[in-house]
Amino acid sequence: MTRYSRDRVISSVLFVPAVFSSILLFVMVIVLFWKSEAILSTKPLVDLLLSSSWRPVAGNFGYLPFIMGTIWVTALAMILAIPISLLSAIYLSEYAPPRIRDTIQPVIDLLSGIPSVIFGLFGILLIIPLIKNSVAPLLGINSSGYCILAGGLVLAIMVFPILISLSFEVFQTVPREMREAALGLGATNWEAVKHVVLKKTYPGVIAVIILGFSRAFGETMAVLMVVGNVARVPSSVFDPAYPLPALIANNYGEMMSIPLYDSALMFAALLLLAIVVIFNLMAQYVLMILRKVE
Amino acid sequence: MNETEISIKNFSLYIENRQILKNISVDIPKNQITAIIGPSGCGKTTLLRSINRMVDLYTPVLAEGEIIINGKNVLDPDINLSLLRKNVGMIAQAPNPLPLSIYDNVVYGLRIHGIHERSALDTRAEQCLQSVGLWSEVHDRLKDPASQLSLGQQQRLCLARALAVEPEILLCDETTSALDPISARHIENELICLKNDYTIVFVTHILRQAKRLADYVVFLYLGELVEHGPAHEVFTNPQDPRTKAYLEGVFG
Numbered sequence A: 001m002t003r004y005s006r007d008r009v010i011s012s013v014l015f016v017p018a019v020f021s022s023i024l025l026f027v028m029v030i031v032l033f034w035k036s037e038a039i040l041s042t043k044p045l046v047d048l049l050l051s052s053s054w055r056p057v058a059g060n061f062g063y064l065p066f067i068m069g070t071i072w073v074t075a076l077a078m079i080l081a082i083p084i085s086l087l088s089a090i091y092l093s094e095y096a097p098p099r100i101r102d103t104i105q106p107v108i109d110l111l112s113g114i115p116s117v118i119f120g121l122f123g124i125l126l127i128i129p130l131i132k133n134s135v136a137p138l139l140g141i142n143s144s145g146y147c148i149l150a151g152g153l154v155l156a157i158m159v160f161p162i163l164i165s166l167s168f169e170v171f172q173t174v175p176r177e178m179r180e181a182a183l184g185l186g187a188t189n190w191e192a193v194k195h196v197v198l199k200k201t202y203p204g205v206i207a208v209i210i211l212g213f214s215r216a217f218g219e220t221m222a223v224l225m226v227v228g229n230v231a232r233v234p235s236s237v238f239d240p241a242y243p244l245p246a247l248i249a250n251n252y253g254e255m256m257s258i259p260l261y262d263s264a265l266m267f268a269a270l271l272l273l274a275i276v277v278i279f280n281l282m283a284q285y286v287l288m289i290l291r292k293v294e
Numbered sequence B: 001m002n003e004t005e006i007s008i009k010n011f012s013l014y015i016e017n018r019q020i021l022k023n024i025s026v027d028i029p030k031n032q033i034t035a036i037i038g039p040s041g042c043g044k045t046t047l048l049r050s051i052n053r054m055v056d057l058y059t060p061v062l063a064e065g066e067i068i069i070n071g072k073n074v075l076d077p078d079i080n081l082s083l084l085r086k087n088v089g090m091i092a093q094a095p096n097p098l099p100l101s102i103y104d105n106v107v108y109g110l111r112i113h114g115i116h117e118r119s120a121l122d123t124r125a126e127q128c129l130q131s132v133g134l135w136s137e138v139h140d141r142l143k144d145p146a147s148q149l150s151l152g153q154q155q156r157l158c159l160a161r162a163l164a165v166e167p168e169i170l171l172c173d174e175t176t177s178a179l180d181p182i183s184a185r186h187i188e189n190e191l192i193c194l195k196n197d198y199t200i201v202f203v204t205h206i207l208r209q210a211k212r213l214a215d216y217v218v219f220l221y222l223g224e225l226v227e228h229g230p231a232h233e234v235f236t237n238p239q240d241p242r243t244k245a246y247l248e249g250v251f252g
């Protein structure tokens, strides 16, 4: 075999796994669609999405409680995580002496590798009692502790290591010389951060935040353990919620004798997948647009 | 006798326990171009960045001795770095425009030092761009991103940006090395014009450039100050054998 023809063979061999991973996504969407067919044919899509009555035995499949539960928990987590992670990343990238940076960074990396169930246990052991015995009573609210606040806190703790490391990477793409341009004119470190680092990287930071959202949407185990799992549209952070991933994980394989139940869960999965894909596409779109503007 | 602008006294600098600069003493004359020459790695950049205290930006350093500007020791931990760097401008090796428009680059320093009045900024921007010969090339596109300029134009923009805050001293670290020969000459000529109003310290490892520019020469070798003096003396009649060898191109 000549070198040239060998190269062509290698090229096609490498092509297969690369294509396979993209095909996988399509296959998943198609299978989920096909499996959701039954539930989708019972009612118009809008009715399914906007109905808040979830009573499978009675044939009522309203997804609003789960959609709202997902949004509440995710939004709360991100509201907590974004400022903390950005400030930490700015500190690590722009202020921390090398020794402190080299100590903190491995810890953060480690944190992002911890299995989700451990964060869930941590939530049950620490956050739930804290909310039940301290936070809620302080505000005159009666809460079991299993609520959106607990889910949001646990989820925030889970996404913030990823947000920190990704935004740190983004900040590090700014060349030293560019910071020095500002510092050399007498800018303070903070001014260099504001006028150079953030100015230069905000598209990347926005993309990181959107990616953080899509991570947070899909996170299942830890949230499921602390969020209460009650299928009702929540109205305060002390209410329990039932996010989509928890719905699927808790119920798949159970009560499958109920008609349409299987299909209903498949549609929940499709919804979740759609949300995550949309957010990922948004992140890419934002990056593309902002790069062009620059 | 010339007036001294920067007085370096028994200055030593250590990075990670390694001595980079060894007991350097030299008076840098006012309103002249001082060339710091020496082979690569001899400590030119480190010495230059000590003068505006950029040397300790990323790694902790240990410094001994003094660098006196206007009666103040810049190595004093309590020195106001913002005011020091306003007075001691720096032009880097490669052009480093800020991610801003041409105009905003020039007035950046003025703004951070508290000048926001539009007419004052406009006047100063035009003056500075004029004095680096860039005004005629950019006056009709001041709002364009600075990154759209050619490298040579960018470097002149950086020079204009440094001039805008009215420093007394300009530090140049191989400021022409990223440029084509014509742009490089452009910058050299501008520096020669500017020396009436500024004290310029110019690091270079190109001897011919040092000869073209320098009024005063500082020769560093392995972190040591081997010889310094008026350019014509050092170039025509070097006292130290190491200087002689360097001028003859022995160290390349």
Ligand SMILES: Nc1ncnc2c1ncn2[C@@H]1O[C@H](COP(=O)(O)OP(=O)(O)O)[C@@H](O)[C@H]1O
Residues within 6 Å of the ligand: B015, B016, B020, B038, B039, B040, B041, B042, B043, B044, B045, B046, B047, B059
């Ligand atoms: N941040 C640093 N950490 C460790 N060593 C350094 C650092 N900066 C400079 N040095 C060392 O100091 C010496 C002088 O470097 P430099 O001032 O850049 O030389 P030049 O500009 O004359 O080429 C070199 O040996 C270099 O390796």
Ligand SMILES: [Mg+2]
Residues within 6 Å of the ligand: B044, B045, B046
């Ligand atoms: Mg150098």
